[in-house]
Amino acid sequence: MFTGIIETLGKVTALEKKAGNLDIGITSSITSELKIDQSVAHNGVCLTVVKIDGDTYTVTAIDETLQKTSLGDLQVGDSINLERAMILGSRLDGHIVQGHVDQTGRCTSVTETDGSWIFSFEYDASQGNPTIEKGSITIDGTSLTVVNSGINTFSVAIIPYTYENTRFNTYKTGTIVNLEFDVIGKYVAKLMGASPGFSKGVE
Template sequence: MFTGIIETLGTVADLKKDGGNLHITVASALTGELQIDQSVSHNGVCLTVVSLQEGTYTVTAIEETLNKTNLSELRKGDTVNLERAMILGSRLDGHIVQGHVDQTGTCTAIDMKDGSWIFSFVYDDKLGNPTIEKGSITIDGTSLTVVGSGSNTFSVAIIPYTYENTRFNTYKVGTVVNLEFDVIGKYVAKLLQLR
């Protein structure tokens, strides 16, 4: 379980294919605090630490994860949003984030708005994932509030702190991002579908 509040950025130090799996080695300031078997969110994808090295750690993404997320597009030197699992009893500063990406979306517009930015995205609505105005969405692991919602589009407003301390400053029109829709909204949509 995560909150969607990004702790730091990591840098992809190495990538190794192993059958359908991808071993991702990340250099991060968090490395010294990690242990093998811990869960860490990478661009919103919950992955398990499988090994630790001097200044780096390695996680493994399986083929299903690679097919449903943007992790298959990672290259050496890319940055990733990182968050360690939530500590029970801590503040929930973002929203409830499972680290289970529902699907990807694509950035369609970036508009500067007097010191902040509006990022717009499109996604495949056939998968039944809803957004609502003022609802929560997770983009590459970052907890955000929806400021504009359509049937297969939405927008979010990004403050300078978020822009400077997450991957948002690397996004361009066409960037593919991981989306995790609000878990409460998904349950409500499923219950309505069953009726």
């Protein structure tokens, strides 16, 4: 379980295909604090640490993960959002994030405003994942608040701190991102038998 508050940025240092899986080597400022079998969210995807060597550690993404997330698009040198699992009893500064990506989305625009940025995204609404105006959304592991919610689109507002300390400063039109929709909203939508139109706040 995670909060969507990014701890640090890591750097991809190695990518090795093994059958249908992908071993990902990452250097980070938190590597010395990790241990084998520990769960870490990588661009919002919960993966298990399988090897540690100095300031580099390795995780393995299985084929299903590569098919449903953007991890298969990683290149050596890419930055990656990192968050360790939350500690029970600590403050929940973001929202409840499972580290289970629902689907990918595509950045459709980046607009710089007076002191912040507006990022807009689109996604395949046929999978039934809802967004709610002022609700929560996780983009590449970052907990954010939805604005301008549509049937298959939404936007988020990014402050300078988030822009500088996450992968958002690398996004441009066409960038593919991992989306985890609010877990409470997903359960409510399922119980109500909501259609994709639920994302517009249909009553």
